[in-house]
Amino acid sequence: MAAPLVKQDATQARLDALDLPTGGWSTPARQDALARVQNMGLPHARDEYWKYTKPATLVDATAPKAAVYETDEAPMFGDMDRLKIVFVDGVFDADASDDLSLEGITIDRLSDAKDIHWAKDLYGALEVKGQDPVERPLAALNTAFASDGVLIHATKTPSKPVNLIYKHQSDSSDAILHHVVKVDSGASLTVLENGPAAARFNKCLEVDIADGGAFHHVRTQGRDHERRAATHMFARLGTESTFKSFTMTVNGVLTRNECVIELTGDDAVAHIAGACMGDGDFHHDDTVFITHDAVNCESRQVFKKVLRNGATGVFQGKILVKPDAQKTDGYQISQSLLLDEDSQFLAKPELEIYADDVACSHGSTSGAIDEDALFYLQSRGIPHSIAQDLLVLSFLAEAVDEIEDEALQEEILTRAEAWLSRHRKD
Amino acid sequence: MLEIKNLQVKLEEEDKQILKGVDLTVEAGKVHAIMGPNGSGKSTLSYVLSGKGGYEVTGGDATLAGEDLLDMEAEERAAAGLFLAFQYPVEIPGVGNMTFLRTAVNSQRKARGEEEMSAADFLKLVRAKAKDLKIDADMLKRPVNVGFSGGEKKRNEILQMAMLEPKMCILDETDSGLDVDAMKLVAEGVNALRDEGRGFLVITHYQRLLDHIKPDVVHIMAAGRIVKTGGPELALEVEKNGYADILAEIA
Numbered sequence: 001m002a003a004p005l006v007k008q009d010a011t012q013a014r015l016d017a018l019d020l021p022t023g024g025w026s027t028p029a030r031q032d033a034l035a036r037v038q039n040m041g042l043p044h045a046r047d048e049y050w051k052y053t054k055p056a057t058l059v060d061a062t063a064p065k066a067a068v069y070e071t072d073e074a075p076m077f078g079d080m081d082r083l084k085i086v087f088v089d090g091v092f093d094a095d096a097s098d099d100l101s102l103e104g105i106t107i108d109r110l111s112d113a114k115d116i117h118w119a120k121d122l123y124g125a126l127e128v129k130g131q132d133p134v135e136r137p138l139a140a141l142n143t144a145f146a147s148d149g150v151l152i153h154a155t156k157t158p159s160k161p162v163n164l165i166y167k168h169q170s171d172s173s174d175a176i177l178h179h180v181v182k183v184d185s186g187a188s189l190t191v192l193e194n195g196p197a198a199a200r201f202n203k204c205l206e207v208d209i210a211d212g213g214a215f216h217h218v219r220t221q222g223r224d225h226e227r228r229a230a231t232h233m234f235a236r237l238g239t240e241s242t243f244k245s246f247t248m249t250v251n252g253v254l255t256r257n258e259c260v261i262e263l264t265g266d267d268a269v270a271h272i273a274g275a276c277m278g279d280g281d282f283h284h285d286d287t288v289f290i291t292h293d294a295v296n297c298e299s300r301q302v303f304k305k306v307l308r309n310g311a312t313g314v315f316q317g318k319i320l321v322k323p324d325a326q327k328t329d330g331y332q333i334s335q336s337l338l339l340d341e342d343s344q345f346l347a348k349p350e351l352e353i354y355a356d357d358v359a360c361s362h363g364s365t366s367g368a369i370d371e372d373a374l375f376y377l378q379s380r381g382i383p384h385s386i387a388q389d390l391l392v393l394s395f396l397a398e399a400v401d402e403i404e405d406e407a408l409q410e411e412i413l414t415r416a417e418a419w420l421s422r423h424r425k426d
Numbered sequence: 427m428l429e430i431k432n433l434q435v436k437l438e439e440e441d442k443q444i445l446k447g448v449d450l451t452v453e454a455g456k457v458h459a460i461m462g463p464n465g466s467g468k469s470t471l472s473y474v475l476s477g478k479g480g481y482e483v484t485g486g487d488a489t490l491a492g493e494d495l496l497d498m499e500a501e502e503r504a505a506a507g508l509f510l511a512f513q514y515p516v517e518i519p520g521v522g523n524m525t526f527l528r529t530a531v532n533s534q535r536k537a538r539g540e541e542e543m544s545a546a547d548f549l550k551l552v553r554a555k556a557k558d559l560k561i562d563a564d565m566l567k568r569p570v571n572v573g574f575s576g577g578e579k580k581r582n583e584i585l586q587m588a589m590l591e592p593k594m595c596i597l598d599e600t601d602s603g604l605d606v607d608a609m610k611l612v613a614e615g616v617n618a619l620r621d622e623g624r625g626f627l628v629i630t631h632y633q634r635l636l637d638h639i640k641p642d643v644v645h646i647m648a649a650g651r652i653v654k655t656g657g658p659e660l661a662l663e664v665e666k667n668g669y670a671d672i673l674a675e676i677a
């Protein structure tokens with residue numbers, strides 16, 4: 001079967017521009033993924049799933065240029081003890097990275113894990129599953145063509161987090177990275193991600209959490225203005241396992257973060273949260289799909305967007321509760337704070353429930369700064385611009401609170417404050 | 427301290443005149459009370475003086491220690507020494523009470539060209555003042571007014587007043603929603619701030635609060651004007667007979 005006619009040319013042009021990495025254990029998965037892309041075709045503006053976000057520049061054969069953003073800010077997570085793994089424009093930088101050995105986990109690179117590898121059974125597996133019932137062609141493209149990535153297997157709980165640091169140095173770089181994380185029963189792993197990766201970035205992260213395992217993820221995307229990124233996160237949760245992910249995004253002309261979570265074991269907990277702040281030419285899309293396929297699981301989606309000066313925010317979030325997923329506790333909130341009338345927020349919250357004993361709630365709001373709260377702060381002598389910043393932080397708090405680690409919370413808040421003060425209009 | 431002359435105010439959005447010529451002077455060191463039936467314009471007066479949006483001044487003026495209040499932004503009025511204790515203090519999730527207080531204190535200092543207070547000095551001061559108002563460390567740490575009881579919210583207002591040391595304090599129905607013990611505590615906080623250099627305007631429905639915060643002058647407000655002014659005995663008269671007699675008398 002071939003891709004729909006309308007997609008064939010663009011898909012072929014993109015595929016022609018890429019080389020399929022060959023040799024090694026990942027080849028069958030890559031070839032399978034390539035065949036799937038050829039069948040599906042890459043996203044098109046007329047796709048229902050891409051109704052609010054124009055995919056063209058994510059699909060084009062070559063990446064649109066993006067200026068390299070210089071900043072003298074202190075490195076993100078810089079004060080924390082962490083294992084650093086650095087990619088520059090999608091290419092592993094051994095000199096800037098730490099030694100990849102850490103007790104409790106093994107780390108290999110996708111590009112040089114040549115022998116039979118534990119990741120053989122996982123690479124692309126959750127991505128394939130995540131294609132149903134909604135197609136995610138950019139994720140399949142990623143599985144086929146990823147040039148590198150890390151494969152992390154946590155057998156125990158390591159003493160520090162793994163920090164994937166991305167650096168952008170070429171204005172035309174087009175990076176595709178694919179990471180696989182496997183958390184064994186009883187182990188707990190924290191992965192941090194930060195930095196602008198490339199002019200255009202396609203990233204996939206697959207996370208398999210065994211019974212009783214825990215995975216924590218804190219990611220920041222920013223601050224390069226012209227960045228384009230399509231990221232996918234696929235997670236499977238076993239019994240009594242935990243998945244918690246938070247992303248803060250600032251700037252970027254186009255970012256689409258998809259997250260597909262499947263709760264397959266009873267009593268599992270999945271939290272996904274995001275805070276983004278955009279000023280001007282900014283388009284940010286959070287697309288989430290959570291499937292409850294076990295009893296007594298909890299899922300939370302908390303997304304907050306601060307938009308000004310013509311920025312656009314998109315949220316598509318779905319909770320699917322399968323017939324046997326009784327006692328499901330599902331919560332979803334997506335909110336935007338529009339700081340002016342030029343900005344817009346488009347939200348599509350969905351619930352699809354086949355079990356009869358569940359508690360699911362969802363809400364979506366779009367609003368301006370609360371004038372009463374603003375007056376309250378001003379009446380205490382706080383200038384309008386600072387009062388507004390405080391209320392923006394107040395708005396983001398519910399999402400930032402989803403980060404369990406207080407030091408990480410503090411780091412994110414500090415960055416948010418810095419962004420606000422840079423974008424303050426007195 | 428506070429001088430209001432023939433102040434006339436309407437709602438911005440609709441053609442509704444709320445204040446129809448208010449004249450009022452509160453001297454430094456004095457406590458004035460304003461009583462009056464619902465809808466007489468008491469709260470509007472407090473909002474207009476402190477700079478809330480949504481109102482249009484159609485005539486008259488108001489000055490604080492000689493400075494034209496109505497020309498200033500809300501934050502400038504605060505820095506000039508005006509403080510409004512809200513009838514309904516606003517909840518601000520995600521902003522710690524302490525952060526809020528320190529930002530307020532230092533914003534005002536900065537606006538007045540004074541040096542900002544160091545974190546250590548601030549902490550010491552806020553702890554001492556909070557203790558007097560029976561505000562514990564937990565209340566200082568929590569987000570502004572979130573999850574506070576009615577009494578806690580009002581005590582928090584008085585704590586802000588104590589920290590900001592304004593020249594002129596307006597208390598808008600500070601007694602609403604308070605039980606007797608909470609009212610006593612709040613009144614003690616206010617009385618501790620009574621000072622020769624500071625004026626108070628206490629807006630209330632009930633004499634009860636004025637048992638604890640003894641006013642020097644009592645005004646009765648009705649239909650957007652001060653209709654009667656007297657001593658503390660005027661509040662007792664209202665408590666006994668309601669507003670009907672007074673309103674009939676001036677009609």
